């Protein structure tokens with residue numbers, strides 16, 4: 001079905017075929033997800049069956065999972081990409097779209113297949129992937145449940161005397177024990193002054209009383225990712241900390257109520273930014289409000305002041321305002337499914353208690 005949709009777009013764009021080498025795109029079209037770095041290629045011609053070219057060690061698994069296309073084992077001793085070069089040369093297409101080629105591969109093709117024009121069409125596949133179907137939404141809901149498990153484990157573990165990496169380990173362990181395929185991205189546990197760094201990862205810093213601790217994490221289920229951030233204060237929050245956290249909750253909620261099909265992504269961003277600006281803190285909100293999530297942790301559409309995107313039902317986006325003052329930062333984030341008339345929060349873990 002997804003391959004049929006791709007073929008329709010190929011026809012509209014007057015392309016003879018599409019060469020798909022991004023592994024998540026290959027999974028999206030065939031149902032076969034290989035490990036990072038595996039040299040797979042999916043060739044989808046406008047006419048005829050799609051073929052997935054795999055090295056010998058991926059062949060059996062690919063045949064089991066990819067039921068909607070031919071699967072060809074590239075002979076041992078033949079470099080998988082040389083096989084693609086030959087295939088394209090044999091078929092003599094005039095224009096072939098591609099999603100994602102390293103520059104060296106691109107140069108190889110322009111040399112080996114000089115009669116074929118290559119056209120970079122990342123948005124063609126991106127446009128399909130950003131609207132999730134029912135099965136993808138089921139997977140994302142499950143990923144969200146596992147993500148909540150991680151967030152709660154993190155909140156339970158945070159206390160004075162514990163190191164950031166211990167909290168990160170507890171978060172990831174809790175998610176994996178319940179069925180997560182791994183961490184959706186490098187878990188962030190950023191405490192004290194490090195809370196001011198939006199992508200703080202986790203270090204050996206010992207958490208102390210009075211710290212803000214930003215935990216940004218996500219689980220993976222059937223390849224689908226989810227994203228949540230919670231910020232907790234160790235002990236009683238200062239009035240400044242409490243003000244910032246309350247402001248973030250208000251900004252997040254205000255933006256959330258604007259989410260629905262047809263709304264401009266930048267308008268959703270503006271809602272959160274306006275709430276924060278009312279307290280004069282908008283210059284400390286140094287990133288966009290959110291991003292699409294799916295097989296990739298960051299994918300279209302983007303919620304930011306510069307975004308040209310318009311939300312569609314079936315998009316899954318984050319709603320994550322943050323304020324980063326010198327020495328103290330905070331962010332809260334939930335993953336939201338866009339419906340025709342409203343948004344639906346997929347992540348539901350409690351915020352914090354004091």
Ligand SMILES: [Mn+2]
Pocket residue numbers: 227291318320333
């Ligand atoms: Mn995020």
